[in-house]
Amino acid sequence: MFVSIVGATGYGGLELIRILNNHPQFKIKSLHTSSQFGRSLHEENAHLMHMKDKLEKIDPEAIAKHSDIVFLATPSGVSSRLISEFSDLDIKVIDLSGDLRLQTPGEYEYWYKKPAAPKPIIEEAVYGLSEWNAKAIKKSNIVANPGCYPTASLLGLAPLYTEGLAGAASDVVIDAKSGVSGAGKSPSAVTHFSEMNENFKIYKVNQHQHIPEIEQQLGRWSPGMQPIQPITFNTHLVPMTRGIMATMYIKVDRQTSSEELVDLYKTVYEDHPFVRVQPLAQFPSTKQVYGSNFCDVGVAHDERTGKVTVVSVIDNLMKGAAGQAIQNANLLMGLEETAGLWNSPLYP
Amino acid sequence: MFVSIVGATGYGGLELIRILNNHPQFKIKSLHTSSQFGRSLHEENAHLMHMKDKLEKIDPEAIAKHSDIVFLATPSGVSSRLISEFSDLDIKVIDLSGDLRLQTPGEYEYWYKKPAAPKPIIEEAVYGLSEWNAKAIKKSNIVANPGCYPTASLLGLAPLYTEGLAGAASDVVIDAKSGVSGAGKSPSAVTHFSEMNENFKIYKVNQHQHIPEIEQQLGRWSPGMQPIQPITFNTHLVPMTRGIMATMYIKVDRQTSSEELVDLYKTVYEDHPFVRVQPLAQFPSTKQVYGSNFCDVGVAHDERTGKVTVVSVIDNLMKGAAGQAIQNANLLMGLEETAGLWNSPLYP
Amino acid sequence: MFVSIVGATGYGGLELIRILNNHPQFKIKSLHTSSQFGRSLHEENAHLMHMKDKLEKIDPEAIAKHSDIVFLATPSGVSSRLISEFSDLDIKVIDLSGDLRLQTPGEYEYWYKKPAAPKPIIEEAVYGLSEWNAKAIKKSNIVANPGCYPTASLLGLAPLYTEGLAGAASDVVIDAKSGVSGAGKSPSAVTHFSEMNENFKIYKVNQHQHIPEIEQQLGRWSPGMQPIQPITFNTHLVPMTRGIMATMYIKVDRQTSSEELVDLYKTVYEDHPFVRVQPLAQFPSTKQVYGSNFCDVGVAHDERTGKVTVVSVIDNLMKGAAGQAIQNANLLMGLEETAGLWNSPLYP
Amino acid sequence: MFVSIVGATGYGGLELIRILNNHPQFKIKSLHTSSQFGRSLHEENAHLMHMKDKLEKIDPEAIAKHSDIVFLATPSGVSSRLISEFSDLDIKVIDLSGDLRLQTPGEYEYWYKKPAAPKPIIEEAVYGLSEWNAKAIKKSNIVANPGCYPTASLLGLAPLYTEGLAGAASDVVIDAKSGVSGAGKSPSAVTHFSEMNENFKIYKVNQHQHIPEIEQQLGRWSPGMQPIQPITFNTHLVPMTRGIMATMYIKVDRQTSSEELVDLYKTVYEDHPFVRVQPLAQFPSTKQVYGSNFCDVGVAHDERTGKVTVVSVIDNLMKGAAGQAIQNANLLMGLEETAGLWNSPLYP
Incomplete structure (x- = not known):
């Protein structure tokens, strides 16, 4: 199964890449960023020097054609704009921002000081607290990944x-x-x-x-x-x-x-x-x-x-962001919940 | 005015030494320890390489003869034993341990799992929260320095x-x-x-x-x-x-x-x-x-x-221990409350 | 393939466990320690709370019966004694200590201030700098894993x-x-x-x-x-x-x-x-x-x-110890050199 | 004796303030900055909340009138410009930047990639490695404080x-x-x-x-x-x-x-x-x-x-910058070399 990441160069995006590099079923198809496209991923990320991936522009239609899932590792305010572009396309979306988590637009606007996402999208989004919402997540098209x-x-x-x-x-x-x-x-x-x-x-x-x-x-x-x-x-x-x-x-x-x-x-x-x-x-x-x-x-x-x-x-960055996002992706796709995530903590 | 420190090599004792080195009125007369006496202070404390002081045995009578104040920077359970030896001598005592802070012996024994100090000493001790108890501290002979x-x-x-x-x-x-x-x-x-x-x-x-x-x-x-x-x-x-x-x-x-x-x-x-x-x-x-x-x-x-x-x-280690102890010593001795303590924080 | 670890509770041993938990071909058969045997691994290692393994005594014969490789994650001076017990048994040994690295016993004794391992074992041991000694490692029975x-x-x-x-x-x-x-x-x-x-x-x-x-x-x-x-x-x-x-x-x-x-x-x-x-x-x-x-x-x-x-x-702890040890184990067993080790660095 | 600081809000300037607050002879007369003048020092420096000082514009003539020494805690490239304005005035200058340290302008320009300070000023400046150049420092008007x-x-x-x-x-x-x-x-x-x-x-x-x-x-x-x-x-x-x-x-x-x-x-x-x-x-x-x-x-x-x-x-920030600058100021003014600097290290 193919996945893409929008916002690949923030800490959330980089953590998704790290996990996906070892995931048994998901394969990174493309990495997207609004500012650094055209460059190689490893240029500003020396820890990924062994990877050859390029950073690309954000093109929802292209992404939806080649990927089963897109992760939005974009800041609040950005996701809500992108999500509309993805919502008509044939692709599952997992949004790591806070844009789709609050069911009441007024609440969002009060706390985030930004315009809320469109009401129908908020209503479609399922809150991705994996342990407590697995049934709904499995059937959803849009997952609002919880905050850390x-x-x-x-x-x-x-x-x-x-x-x-x-x-x-x-x-x-x-x-x-x-x-x-x-x-x-x-x-x-x-x-x-x-x-x-x-x-x-x-x-x-x-x-x-x-x-x-x-x-x-x-x-x-x-x-x-x-x-x-x-x-x-x-x-x-x-x-x-x-x-x-x-x-x-x-x-x-x-x-x-x-x-x-x-x-x-x-x-x-x-x-x-x-x-x-x-x-x-x-x-x-x-x-x-x-x-x-x-x-x-x-x-x-x-x-x-x-x-x-x-x-x-x-x-x-794991259970509080990228890890839970992959866990939700596993649920969405009917995989083992632990696929690609069953590593022991780094210690000490 | 002369002061001595019992328990000079713990973090509390070392912090007292650091402050006293720059105090305008107090002069360190002697440093005491139960285990390392006979050695030089700087031997295991390279940061004090410029000091020549020796570590001595704990001898309350000798201390009381040459010092106006003794600081007990000793662990709970040790202070309560030492304090009895000092209480008949002509010296002010500031105890940095928890041994004299609780007015109810039973409470002490419940929380510290150790025998309490003698009741008369507990009653004589004044709780040294400088800002709120200055009047009593000024008249006291024994100060129970508050916990951090x-x-x-x-x-x-x-x-x-x-x-x-x-x-x-x-x-x-x-x-x-x-x-x-x-x-x-x-x-x-x-x-x-x-x-x-x-x-x-x-x-x-x-x-x-x-x-x-x-x-x-x-x-x-x-x-x-x-x-x-x-x-x-x-x-x-x-x-x-x-x-x-x-x-x-x-x-x-x-x-x-x-x-x-x-x-x-x-x-x-x-x-x-x-x-x-x-x-x-x-x-x-x-x-x-x-x-x-x-x-x-x-x-x-x-x-x-x-x-x-x-x-x-x-x-x-300062307001939470040695600093407040010096502040209390200043009060006890009728000095400016800020004497030797008016340095700006180290930053960054 | 089955592997065992002697000295499982030090940092080297714990890192081996972490890697092996995700290794596609190696399976941990038993964990050994000289002091904590009888207890569960996770008791003093809360990060491994999801594991059920018990710590066992060090019994070379038993280990050799059920394992293909034993890792000695033991301190210098301990490995040299253990190695003799393993050397007659049908098992590959990878030693993470410094005991088998120096070819001249006198050098070892000068720098380590301990008796050297038996000369024949030192001579049999292959220095496990994977990138530069792969041929010899592949044919060896005893690998002296390099220092960090x-x-x-x-x-x-x-x-x-x-x-x-x-x-x-x-x-x-x-x-x-x-x-x-x-x-x-x-x-x-x-x-x-x-x-x-x-x-x-x-x-x-x-x-x-x-x-x-x-x-x-x-x-x-x-x-x-x-x-x-x-x-x-x-x-x-x-x-x-x-x-x-x-x-x-x-x-x-x-x-x-x-x-x-x-x-x-x-x-x-x-x-x-x-x-x-x-x-x-x-x-x-x-x-x-x-x-x-x-x-x-x-x-x-x-x-x-x-x-x-x-x-x-x-x-x-990785390329400087446990990681290289697994890399050498991969070479010994004819696996891909990168098996179980191809994860991206944790960042940030 | 009065001193002023130009560049008071960088780490070098703040460290000068910290030392000077406890200096027995020097008193801070004014604090200057190119960007934050008009504000209070403590506004962005919560650790100095007990100080009331205002930040002022950089006005060399005014500074020279009320101060005996000015410390330039300004970046390389800035000091060289300021120094010319101070050099005709009746004030001692201690420059913490690298601008006056190299006697050969070409060397400066090669390593700093900036125009060098005027040759006469470079020649007048004395290299302030206190322990080795005290005689020259005592007679100088401009001290080039050494790099860390x-x-x-x-x-x-x-x-x-x-x-x-x-x-x-x-x-x-x-x-x-x-x-x-x-x-x-x-x-x-x-x-x-x-x-x-x-x-x-x-x-x-x-x-x-x-x-x-x-x-x-x-x-x-x-x-x-x-x-x-x-x-x-x-x-x-x-x-x-x-x-x-x-x-x-x-x-x-x-x-x-x-x-x-x-x-x-x-x-x-x-x-x-x-x-x-x-x-x-x-x-x-x-x-x-x-x-x-x-x-x-x-x-x-x-x-x-x-x-x-x-x-x-x-x-x-001490012997490598502000501390040595004060040491040099002590030498310049004929004070004890250790005045205001004889505190023990903070430990631990």
Whole structure:
């Protein structure tokens, strides 16, 4: 099966290339970029010196002719324009941007400060949280690949909602931390090495655009699918390249224990090979999923406060972006969910 | 004035030496260690190659004869033993360990898993949160220097409590992050470079011994000084050497706004040069206090959730340990609070 | 084909496991350790939580019965003892330690301060620098896998020697730098995070045990295979986990130019997919081979000094250890040299 | 005494501010910048939130009226223009750029690719390697503050030249490594955190503009002050913020030993408090001078090769830039050489 990538030279695009180079069924057919077309991929990417691929212009019709799937690894605001051009063509689209994730255009415009994608396309798009939406993904033509923070947060919170321990009225605090690659490839003062190294920063305090994405999905899991109470959500930059940890605090609706919670999580994720639930009293570090598609989750009940602590880690470029996109592509095409993704984390 | 340090070769002791080398009034009289006495300080501390000091045995009587103040930069469990030997002697003691911070011996023994210090000594010890306890510190003989996390947390939360926005029943979540020097100088698997680099870890989930210290102090600030609701408090290791950030979420008891909060914080800390309150909508990073005694605080009201977000940063070895110890020594001795501590942060 | 690993829990052993998990022909049959047998592999290796393997005692006869190859990922001094037990059994051995690399026992004992392996075994062992010794490796029973620094250095210098630009009398300076994982998994003061982070260290000045290994191999490439002039070789620790760079300065024996050198290197390595020669005036960084088996080489002639500068980078745990070991295993077993190793570097 | 800084917002300027804030005799009179004038210093420098200073336009006449010394912390090419405006005014100038260091304009233009400063100014400028040129500095009006790499290299090599072990014909290899702050404050692809973190890079291979500066100074120390043989000099970026190590290899002109060399270095630097010579068989790491004005040097004779290894470390922003500039200002003004600079390194 042939796939193409639009936005091949950003970190998301490069990670797709890395995975696809070892994928048993998918073959990269073409790589596209709005700015560097005509050049060789390896020119500004010395790590890919062994590859001969050229970068091409973005030509949806040509892409649709030779590829089964196109990945849009383009920034928010760009995807929504491209998606319209692809939507009439015979090709599956997986969009890694935030453009198709929010079902309410007004919400998108409020949080992203940009025009929303056309309503029919938003409605056609399926939210690609692979472990929880596989049925819909398999039948879809357009997948809205989840954000990195929502992936970590939602995989960590899901069992509480689906098993009835939390609901629309629950008080949820998500304190999230990310490696710097989440900020993308463009140099800036914030990500300048001498500023970011040996530093820990908070950013977009109470205003991150992933807030409505998490709330929307939690709402779907709540009884009656009603809108949930606003969540508290903050994000920090860690002086490292890859990795996200979401540390989450939730007041649950009934008595429970750490033992019960670990059992419940293990049961829920039994058939989901990419979610690894930690044993009782153990919690994950970001490095234990480095370069892999795993999401590792630890959970505990704090008897003093009655709150549940959930700790969830992913590699932001893998399960948080390109890895989950390939996982969704596998689902779309009826392949093994783990095809091309079953590598162990790089360690140390 | 002469000072001595017991536990001179740990990170706390070395930081005291660094500060004291430039202090206008204090002069190091002697350096003590339980294990390396007889050797020269610089032998295992190449950064102090310009110093000639020898390391000596711990001899409280001799120390009390030649020094006005002794700093105990010793681990919890060791300080409580030493403190008894110093308490009858004519010398002021500043203890950097956790041994004298908790007023209830049972609490200490529950959280530290060690025997508590003698009750009379605990009662004599004054909690050395300099900005909030200066009067008592000035008259004391024994100062219990606060923990690193409590310092960052309490300086960030104090105005909410003292100004009546929060109280004993408030729901408080503190998500704290620390550089690795907080784990001390002894090598371990957790702090092995290849394990900790490019990694973000959570540790002691819901069980950190700084929890009761924070709760005790918040209780003192609450109306009626009643015990407060258990707080949620967690700690993480950041792949950097120095710096602590406490990100805090509090449901406050009345309507407020970010503008009001910033003003209130600025007023509260007006005469406290080491606490720098950020302008509206700005939040601190750990690096902006690197190597300094500042505590920088940003505060905002989240209109969606009604919660207040407080972000507080310190250098864990300075304001979080040795710096605050010197600040307390300055208070004890009637010096300028800032003597020897008024250096700008190292940047970048 | 079945393989086993002795010393499975060190960084070399874990990296072998990571590669083998995705190898198309090799299957891990058993994992062995002298200290942790009886436990599950994932117990102290959370990144391998998805694996069920048990750690077993070291039993050469049992291993030889069920495996075609055994990897000894054991420290120097341990391998030499184990190797004797395996040498009479029907199994191929690939030793990752330094025990079988030096042909002269006296040299080994001088540099390693340990007794050398038995002479017949040393003589049987083939030096596993895959690109330069493939013929001998294919026919061997025992492979002495090269050291990390020698691999980077020798792949960078080889063309100068084999093409007659350098020889036994050449003045060679190798200034090498390594990520900290090269120092192994045991915590120590040197590799304690707070000591090593934001630090750059030199170690074993003029005394690294890889010196004789490099000299021995350069001697084999020199005309008449005569012993070469002592080389200058030093090693540094970089505050990063993975990666080696060898920066090398050689006075060559005839006039040349950067253009000629790049062409010459490209020709020499044309059929060696893991060695990627940089274009003219470009030089590699360590990150461009991260997690991969590539060795990237840049070369230039300095017209001012008449010296040649060669810059060679590898991932020390891959091409510098486990990766090359698998490459040698592929050669031994008649597989594609790249089997299981053809992944792109992790980037960024 | 009053001082002003032109180029106050770059890393060199900010480091001058940090030092001057604690200097016993110098007081900052004004801060100047070509782009951000009119703003407050702390606006983009949160670490200086406790300072009230404004940034002003560059007005040489006004500066000369109120200040005794002006520091030019401006880029190469800018200083040479400014210097002419200051040279007729009654003010001492210390230039941190490379514009006044090379005595031959043609050399400057070849290496810097820019027009040289006016010949009379170049001739008036004194090379500010404090330990070796104090007499001339004390009498000068214009100081050319040395480059960071030349400072580390020259302090490490000087004794070999001045004591007759090396000379114009010596073969010198300098392999230098720097923290990333040496690349300045402007974000770029090279210094983007995700690119530079966990990476080790070589740059400007054989072409660094500090080469002629080192050669010029070595020539002055050589017998007859003749031009020396071209040196081999290369530079690397280390994933850390501060610190330079120069590892140097020199064939010396007579028999020697490590013992003799260490003694000789100790004697040479006996009265120079900022140069700390390591004991026999010990070598410095960059962190042991972090944030200080020390240059630590280790030296050894390699009996195998007959070469001398010198390892020299500095903090590139201190002894390599702002620290040495203040040291030179102290000399200029007849103060203690160590005034305002005698702080211990930040550790860990």
